[in-house]
Amino acid sequence: MQVEQGVRAVVSAVREELSELVVLVQARLHEEVPEFYVAGDPTLSGAELETVPASLEAIFRGLADQLEVEDTVPGVMLRQARLAAQVNASLHALIRKQRVAQAAMWDAFFDAAQRVVSDDELRAAVLRRISQYHFAWNDHIVAVLISEYEAEHRLYFLQRTDRKKRAMVNAVLAGTPPDEQSLGYPMSGRHLAVIAWGEQPEAAIKHIASRLGAKYLLVSGTDDAYFGWIRRAARSTRSDDDLTSVELPPNTRVACGHYANDVAGFRASHARASLAYRVAKLGNRRLTWYRDVSLEALVLRDLPAAGEFVRQELGSLLDGSVRSRTLLETIKTYYALGQNAAATGARLKVNERTVAYRLRSVEGMLGNTVWERREEIAVAIRIAELLEHTRAAHHGLGHPPSDNSQRI
Missing domain, CATH: 1.10.490 (Globin-like)
Structure with a gap:
């Protein structure tokens, strides 16, 4: 040699x-x-x-x-x-x-x-x-x-033209009392933080503010994303979160936090929007609310650990074969339908005996029943779908993000 x-x-x-x-x-x-x-x-x-x-x-x-x-x-x-x-x-x-x-x-x-x-x-x-x-x-x-x-x-x-505004917003997020006059954005009332990216992120945030008839604050973020806050004057717990009628620009995506009041809400909503953004970047949704991905956001705080959790729970079901994909789809549907084999068969257009056979195959591959670790397996499947999308886009695994997600 x-x-x-x-x-x-x-x-x-x-x-x-x-x-x-x-x-x-x-x-x-x-x-x-x-x-x-x-x-x-x-x-x-x-x-x-x-x-x-x-x-x-x-x-x-x-x-x-x-x-x-x-x-x-x-x-x-x-x-x-x-x-x-x-x-x-x-x-x-x-x-x-x-x-x-x-x-x-x-x-x-x-x-x-x-x-x-x-x-x-x-x-x-x-x-x-x-x-x-x-x-x-x-x-x-x-x-x-x-x-x-x-x-x-x-x-x-x-x-960058908005560097001063970004610096002021960063200071507010870090805990400094806001200079509302310089920002041109009142802190009283309730706020919804959003992060937009893609071809027209600024336009997306403006469309949402227009749809809600609300004032907005907009600053540039990293990697050509834009961070925004949309404000309603009244303090309230009401969501006003029906954004289905908002027509987002082509190839543009948005992550949303939650409605929260005053300066503390301004910061908290942005923190949640950042967590939603972190998950949304792994998937392909046009509009992602934090509440819809809060579980994924929690698990994905430590991405390598999440990947290890998925491998531990799903094992050889992750080999990418047609059979394994079929078994994963079956168990996912089975859980979604309340572990009803007949309903699972109807949804997948196979008979109930086929569903039972597939479930036994899953149990044989995992070494436990689908009842014993139902919660773990269900979460692992959700995370596996995100990681699979990520691998397809980036050809690799990620690293764990830190918990502090408030800086722009």
């Missing part, structure tokens, strides 16, 4: 454990660089759904195909650097994240080399080659990320 063959063998061995490695890297990032995630911005959180697996694949490809490091920089890593700049995350933390990931990756390469390269001298040469490339790649990536971060930071905080 030549050195190049040994490198490819090690890369192949590590690549086979990509899912586990992604979860490990993300866990280490949050444990060792917690300050990077303080802002809790949902879009920044979602960016690592792409960034971690893409960066690992870039190293695999560069090593296996002997590519120049300059030719393997994933665009998603640059996007994450820009988002970090927009939420004013620490540049030092961004760089530390890269070093932590590098260390975790090197451990994986070292362990794989011990398994697949038996000759000590060849193994040393293979690890030397991997180390040289890996360090050169990370040095180049760090330089590129610093450049991207600094350019975006200047643009976002010094050149």
Whole structure:
């Protein structure tokens, strides 16, 4: 075995454990660089759904195909650097994240080399080659990320037209008493916070305010999203949440918080809108209310843990086969219809005996009855659907967002 063959063998061995490695890297990032995630911005959180697996694949490809490091920089890593700049995350933390990931990756390469390269001298040469490339790649990536971060930071905080308003809103969300005159938005009354993204986010928020006949406050958020508040003068617990008649612009989506009163409500509604936004970014709904996804929002605060929970509860039902998909659809329908096998059969257009057979198959694969862990299995299916949509869009798993979601 030549050195190049040994490198490819090690890369192949590590690549086979990509899912586990992604979860490990993300866990280490949050444990060792917690300050990077303080802002809790949902879009920044979602960016690592792409960034971690893409960066690992870039190293695999560069090593296996002997590519120049300059030719393997994933665009998603640059996007994450820009988002970090927009939420004013620490540049030092961004760089530390890269070093932590590098260390975790090197451990994986070292362990794989011990398994697949038996000759000590060849193994040393293979690890030397991997180390040289890996360090050169990370040095180049760090330089590129610093450049991207600094350019975006200047643009976002010094050149955006609404930078002063954003700063005032951030201060209010952080607990500073509002300057209502400067904001041009009264804090008395009840507020509904919304977050819009897509092709025409500003127009979407204005359409909602117009539909409700209400005053609104609008500021730019991260990644071209817009954050808004819609105010009714009267303090009330009434929802006024029938937005079905609002015609949203094409390819534009909205996440909504809840109605809440005065300054405290202004902050609380935005926090819930941010949680709804976090979940909505994983799915494909046009309009998402927090109350409709509150369970998902709770579970997805720790995305790797959520993924592990899904794998633990559903096991081999996640293999993507036609049979497994059929069984998942059957158990989902069975729960939705009050565990009525006859109604499940009618909904799925199969006979009751077929439903019973499928349920026994599910129990055989999971090792317990569908009654014993009904709540856990039902939640796992809901989360699995979101994660499946995410994998289809981003080809990877995400990381856990932080609990603080109020900063713009």
